[in-house]
Amino acid sequence: MDLQTVTYLFVGASFALYIGIAYWARARSTSDFYVAGGGVHPVTNGMATAADWMSAASFISMAGLISNMGYGGSVFLMGWTGGYVLLAMLLAPYLRKFGKFTVPQFIGDRFYSNGARTVAVICLLVASITYVIGQMTGVGVAFSRFLGVSASTGIYVGMAIVFIYAVFGGMKGITYTQIAQYMVLIVAYTIPAIFISLNLTGNPIPQLGLGSDLTGTGTSLLTKLDMVVTDLGFNQYTTTPAGSMLNTFFYTVSLMIGTAGLPHVIVRFFTVPTVADARSSAGWALVFIAILYTTAPAVGAMAKINLHRTVNSAVQPGTDLFAPEASLKHEDRPDWMKRWEVTGLLKFEDKNKDGRIQYYNDKTTNPAVQANAKAAGWQGNELSVNPDIIVLANPEIALLPNWVIALVAAGGLAAALSTAAGLLLAISSSISHDLIKGVFVPGISEKKELLAGKISMAAAIVLAGYLGLNPPGFAAGTVALAFGIAASTIFPAIMMGIFSKKMNNTGAIAGMLAGLFVVLFYVFAHKGILFIKGTEYLGLVGGANGFFGITPEAFGTVGAMVNFAVAYLVSKVSAEAPVYIQQMVEGIRVPRGSSAATGGHA
C-alpha cells in the first residue's frame, strides 16, 4: 500500500474511534457537560490532562525548537513541566474542594464580585482563543502535509470531528477522547524516537541514548554534536542559553506559572472525585507528559547530528569538515530530502555552484571558522531547514516503514484536536456558566443551561475554525500572550484567593487589571497595538527588551509581580474580605467535606 492510503487508513481509524467514544459518552446533565460527572479516576484524568496540555506545538514544534536552540530550549522543558508542581500544590486540590464548574466562578465567589468574575472571563477568553487559533492552524498543516488536501479542507474536517464529540459529549466526551488521543500521540512520538536512538547509539531508550556514545565513534553523542556544530560556526549545543541569565529565569517562571494558570488545564482537576485525587492526578498528568517531554530533547539532538551526518560525511569519522568531498552532492541526497524540498520546508541553494550542500553558520563571528570556510571556497550556507521537520520527517530519516509515518500524522492531529477541545470547553463553559448563568440569567434551568453550553460550544468551534482559516497576522506571536495573560492574571488571583484569607474584591480586581495592562503594554510595544504592524512603540519601554533585557515572551513574570504588589497595596487601603468569605477560604483549605463539583452557589 502506498503512503497516502496507509495515512488515510490510520487517520480515518483514529477519527472513527473518537466518534465512537463520543457516542458512548454523551452528556446528559450540566455536570456531565462541565466536569464529566465528577467521577474520573485520577490516573485517567492524568492521561486526559496530558493530551489536553500537549498541543500541536508540543508534538510538532518543540523538538525542532530544542534542536535549534540546544540548551536554550530547556526553558520550554522546565517551564512547561515545572508548572505542574505549582498546580498540584497551590491550586488544583483547593479548587477541587471548592467544587464548582469553572475558574471564573471561583474568582467571582471568592472575591464576592461579579466584576471579578467578568474580568476573569475576559482574561480566560483572550488566553484561550489566542491559543486555539494555533491548534486549528496545526490541524490544517497536518492535513495538508500528510493527506494531500488543502489546509482549509483539513480545518473543516477537524471542526466537524471536534463538533461531534465536544458538542454532544461536553467534558465527558472530551475526557474519554483525550485518553484515546493521548495513546495515539504518545505511540506516534516514541516509536520513531526509539528507532533513531537505536540507530545512532544502540540504546533503544532515547533518554539514555542521549547520554550514550555515538555508535562507531567512541565519543559521546553530545560531545560529538558540540564539536561538529562549533566547528561549523554554530553555537555550542549543550551550553548556549536563551538570552541573558535573568531572561532565562523570567522566561521559565512565566511558562511555569502560565501553565499552572491556564483555565483549560485547571478545569481538568474538577473532574476527579476527591481532593486527594486532585493531588495525585497532577502527578499522573506529569508522568504522561514527561514521557514526551524527556523524549523531545533526545529527538532534537539526535535529529540534529543525523542531519549533519547526512550532509557532511566527515562528521562521523571526525575528519576535515571543510574537505571538498565531505559535503554531500546534491544529486546524491536521500529521498526524504527530496520529498521535503517539495514542501518548501527544506531549501537548497547552491551558492558556490559546486553541486554540493554546504551546511554551516555563515554569520559566525568565529575567525577560525570564517577562515576555514573561505579557504574551502564556501560562499554561504546552502541549506535551510524548517524546525518542524525534525519531528515530521524523523520516521523518513530513520527509514521507518510507511505505517510509522501514517501514525505520526494521526499523532499530530490527535495532539491538536485534544488541546483544541479542552480550550473550546473552557471558552464555552465560561460563556454559558459564568456569563449566562452567573451574570445575565441567574434563574436559568439546568436543561436550558446545558443547551446554552452546547450552543456556546458550537459557536466557539465555528469561531475557532474561522480564525484558523483566516489567521490574523499576529497568530504566531499569540501563544506567548496566552501564557503571559494566564501568568499575570489568573494564576495570582487564584493563589491569593486561597493563600490570603483577607485579600478582598477591590485588591483582586485591581491586581488582575494591572497585571493584564502591563503585559499587554509591553507585548504591544514590541509587536504593535493589537498586533497591528506599524503601531509598535518601543521608545516608551526603552527599546527592544528594554526592561532589563526581558523579552515580551518572558514578561508574564513581571505581570504577576505587578499583580501581587497592586493587589496587596489596594487591599491594605480598602475594607478586608468579610467574615463569611474568610470562613469559606478556611473551608477550602481542608479536604474533609468535599463533594462532587456542582454549579450552584450553595
Added chain:
Amino acid sequence: MENGNNDAYWKATLRLLAKVLVIWFLVSYGAGILFAPLLNNIHLGGYPLGFWFAQQGSIYVFVALIFYYAKKMGDIDREFDVHED
C-alpha cells in the same frame, strides 16, 4: 472542628509546601540554570550534568515531588483528622 486544629493543619501544609518548593527551585532554577555552567564540568554518562538537569533531571524530580507531596499531604490530613472519608 475547632479553629486551633485548622490553623495547625494549615501551618503543617505550608511547611511541606515550602520544603517541596525549595527542592523544586534547586533542581530547575539552581542546577538547570544558575549553576548549570559549573555543573557542566561534571558528567553523567555522556551528559554534562547541568544540561542533564535542565533537559531531563528536573522533570524527573518534578514528578517525584508531586507524588511525595500527595503522599505527605495524605499523612497530614489524617494526622489532623481532616481527611476525606
